[in-house]
Amino acid sequence: MRVLVTGGTGYIGSHTVLCLLEAGHQVVVLDNLVNSSQESLVRVRELTGKPVSFHHVDLLDEPAVDGVFGAYEADGGIDAVIHFAGLKAVGESVHQPLRYYHNNVTGTINLLRVMDARGVRTLVFSSSATVYGDRNPTPYIEKMDIGANNPYGRTKEQIEDILSDVGAADSRWHIALLRYFNPVGAHPSGRIGEDPMGIPNNLVPFIAQVAVGRREKLMVFGGDYDTPDGTALRDYIHVMDLSEGHVAAVDHVAKREGVFRWNLGSGIGSSVFDVLHAFERAVGHPLPYEVAARRAGDLPAFWADPSSALADLGWSTTKTLDEMCEDHWRWQKNNPAGYAPAE
Ligand code: WQD
Numbered sequence: 243m244r245v246l247v248t249g250g251t252g253y254i255g256s257h258t259v260l261c262l263l264e265a266g267h268q269v270v271v272l273d274n275l276v277n278s279s280q281e282s283l284v285r286v287r288e289l290t291g292k293p294v295s296f297h298h299v300d301l302l303d304e305p306a307v308d309g310v311f312g313a314y315e316a317d318g319g320i321d322a323v324i325h326f327a328g329l330k331a332v333g334e335s336v337h338q339p340l341r342y343y344h345n346n347v348t349g350t351i352n353l354l355r356v357m358d359a360r361g362v363r364t365l366v367f368s369s370s371a372t373v374y375g376d377r378n379p380t381p382y383i384e385k386m387d388i389g390a391n392n393p394y395g396r397t398k399e400q401i402e403d404i405l406s407d408v409g410a411a412d413s414r415w416h417i418a419l420l421r422y423f424n425p426v427g428a429h430p431s432g433r434i435g436e437d438p439m440g441i442p443n444n445l446v447p448f449i450a451q452v453a454v455g456r457r458e459k460l461m462v463f464g465g466d467y468d469t470p471d472g473t474a475l476r477d478y479i480h481v482m483d484l485s486e487g488h489v490a491a492v493d494h495v496a497k498r499e500g501v502f503r504w505n506l507g508s509g510i511g512s513s514v515f516d517v518l519h520a521f522e523r524a525v526g527h528p529l530p531y532e533v534a535a536r537r538a539g540d541l542p543a544f545w546a547d548p549s550s551a552l553a554d555l556g557w558s559t560t561k562t563l564d565e566m567c568e569d570h571w572r573w574q575k576n577n578p579a580g581y582a583p584a585e
Pocket residue numbers: 330332369370371372423424425443444445446448460461462463464474475476514537540
């Protein structure tokens with residue numbers, strides 16, 4: 243299939259582009275580069291030896307989005323879309339809700355309008371475990387009621403609702419909603435990886451920047467949770483496993499009408515200290531940290547029940563926390579400034 247990947251120059255997007263190419267699909271990338279670099283695609287082309295088309299387009303520019311679809315009409319058109327493009331910083335979304343709703347929700351509606359007009363109705367959507375909110379027991383199960391507790395999460399929840407309504411109104415749609423947990427790691431080559439702009443919000447990229455000397459020490463947000471070591475538990479998943487989950491999902495829904503939901507997680511809860519010590523094993527020496535106050539909005543513990551993805555897609559995680567940290571470290575060590583040119 244020819245698959246359009248929105249947000250395909252980003253962290254999960256670029257790894258998914260690589261996995262799609264290696265699975266034999268043709269890939270077209272649409273990205274506005276607000277939070278990523280085209281360099282990731284240059285390296286994906288190097289790693290796979292395969293071409294990837296790129297369009298510097300913003301989903302808020304609906305005519306330009308339509309132009310991308312039109313560019314391939316004469317050559318069989320776009321067969322499916324994997325939709326990553328969106329703003330994703332929880333803290334930022336609290337301060338800039340209108341920007342997040344406009345960018346994420348309006349952008350998605352524009353994409354769906356163009357898809358429908360062009361007769362392209364196979365979509366995999368990048369959702370998030372954050373939609374489960376703070377009301378559900380762990381492990382999270384797809385059939386649970388959702389209710390995010392921050393604007394970013396609510397954009398994901400609203401897009402899930404929009405897609406559910408679209409699928410209910412028109413049975414020609416084939417839709418997968420993928421709720422992922424905590425993506426970490428990098429392609430084993432160390433050539434592509436996570437390159438957050440500014441101070442990393444997330445745990446592993448922050449630890450990686452401490453290890454490479456860009457940050458002084460890790461602040462552990464809370465050491466007094468009711469967990470085995472007092473630090474919060476999360477379900478970390480290797481970005482390569484996550485990307486393979488997207489390939490499995492798009493192949494699956496391409497053949498089936500309807501709206502499907504799958505958790506993409508390991509089903510294992512790991513603590514902040516578990517992650518820190520796994521990263522220290524990868525680096526080969528202790529890393530500086532300080533236990534600080536809990537971060538507002540954080541939950542003590544959550545992880546996935548991943549059984550539906552295994553049953554339906556034949557997909558499950560394969561990589562350990564140590565492999566996640568080894569691969570993340572190899573990327574960061576080889577690219578201390580991310581995709582920015584070495585000084
Ligand atoms: C993990 C744990 C922190 C940084 C978020 C989004 C979620 C998804 C994944 C997009 C927590 C602790 C973190 C640090 C720390 N993103 N931590 N020091 O909050 O589980 O999920 O990213 O979909 O939507 O909510 O991930 O990596 O920020 O935090 O102690 O410097 O690490 O308190 O317990 P989180 P995270």
